[in-house]
Amino acid sequence: MLPLNLHDEANRPRAFEPQFNDLIFPLATPMRLFHGAAWGEGPVWFGDMRSLFWSDIPNNRILRWSEETQKTSIFRQPSNFANGNTRDRQGRLVTCEHETRRVTRTEHDGRITILAECIDGKRLNSPNDIVTSRDGAIWFTDPIYGLQSRFEGGGSGHSERPTSLYRIDPNGSISIIAEDFDNPNGLCFSPDESLLYVIETGPSPHRIHACCLNDDKTRILSRDVLIETAKNEFADGLRCDEQGRLWCGWSGGPGLDGVMVFAPDGTRLGHIPVPERCANLCFGGADRDFLYIAAAHSLYRVRVNARGVAGG
Numbered sequence: 001m002l003p004l005n006l007h008d009e010a011n012r013p014r015a016f017e018p019q020f021n022d023l024i025f026p027l028a029t030p031m032r033l034f035h036g037a038a039w040g041e042g043p044v045w046f047g048d049m050r051s052l053f054w055s056d057i058p059n060n061r062i063l064r065w066s067e068e069t070q071k072t073s074i075f076r077q078p079s080n081f082a083n084g085n086t087r088d089r090q091g092r093l094v095t096c097e098h099e100t101r102r103v104t105r106t107e108h109d110g111r112i113t114i115l116a117e118c119i120d121g122k123r124l125n126s127p128n129d130i131v132t133s134r135d136g137a138i139w140f141t142d143p144i145y146g147l148q149s150r151f152e153g154g155g156s157g158h159s160e161r162p163t164s165l166y167r168i169d170p171n172g173s174i175s176i177i178a179e180d181f182d183n184p185n186g187l188c189f190s191p192d193e194s195l196l197y198v199i200e201t202g203p204s205p206h207r208i209h210a211c212c213l214n215d216d217k218t219r220i221l222s223r224d225v226l227i228e229t230a231k232n233e234f235a236d237g238l239r240c241d242e243q244g245r246l247w248c249g250w251s252g253g254p255g256l257d258g259v260m261v262f263a264p265d266g267t268r269l270g271h272i273p274v275p276e277r278c279a280n281l282c283f284g285g286a287d288r289d290f291l292y293i294a295a296a297h298s299l300y301r302v303r304v305n306a307r308g309v310a311g312g
Helices: 017-021
Strands: 032-034 039-047 051-056 059-064 072-076 082-087 091-095 102-106 112-116 130-132 138-140 163-168 174-178 185-187 196-202 207-213 221-230 234-240 244-253 258-262 268-273 279-282 291-293 300-304
Touching: 032 059, 039 300, 051 082, 051 279, 051 291, 059 082, 082 130, 091 130, 112 163, 130 185, 130 221, 138 185, 163 185, 163 300, 185 244, 196 221, 196 234, 207 258, 244 291, 258 279, 258 291
Parallel strands: 039 082, 039 279, 185 234, 234 279
Antiparallel strands: 032 300, 039 051, 039 291, 051 059, 059 072, 082 091, 091 102, 102 112, 130 138, 138 163, 163 174, 185 196, 196 207, 207 221, 234 244, 244 258, 244 279, 258 268, 279 291, 291 300
16 A cells, blocks of 8 residues: 655646645645456445445446455445445445446345336436435436446446436435436536536537536536536546535546546646546545545545535
């Protein structure tokens, strides 16, 4: 578990705006906590367990890293080629599964409850990323990536529905929020939950949409493209800190792989490099100031001078 070499220029955080320097501690650099995944995704922090759970999709497992022991173990295998994970307001693990094309909840006693798998009699594609809101609703994206390859648990099915964004009400009912996103992927809420950010990875360049929600957070009133990736850059998952800044999993090769940080208005503030593609991330630790980075084959952690939104 060695930190990256700060003497290597490629490993140093890079500021595009001076305020980024206030977010990065001078001697902090990502530390590799685990290596050996085939494609890491969907990290979620469980504070009461002092543990980070994340998916290793092609190896069909969910892994658990313990802050107390500093060791990684297998939480679930097979996982139905799980991708995104989150935690609901009762502290239960909620998971997107590629192979079964469904969203599930792990109860406190270990039982699995199916939350969503069909809409109007048609199967979901491959639920990808997932978040919960303060009212207990669950929001998830449903692109086709899990159908395209056996590497991610698919390859044998076909799409029955448009790639869409969905909301599961606390009473269990499912609403179609938007059917016109081209392969919606990562998503997160702004600190006050007035905005839902959605990464659209079908188009090139990728787009990060800022979606304005109605007062009861049940539908989108309007949306704007807040950020477009540059040529040969790719966005995946993202999280907000308490000041509304966006921390985004990023890739595109050396000098681009890692985490890209944006101001609430979309200004690119800076970049935290890691030596492999970064899929998704989350904040964790007692003060939510550790950034956990699920990269292609590894899990990294770096302390930052910011606090992630609670529940995010």
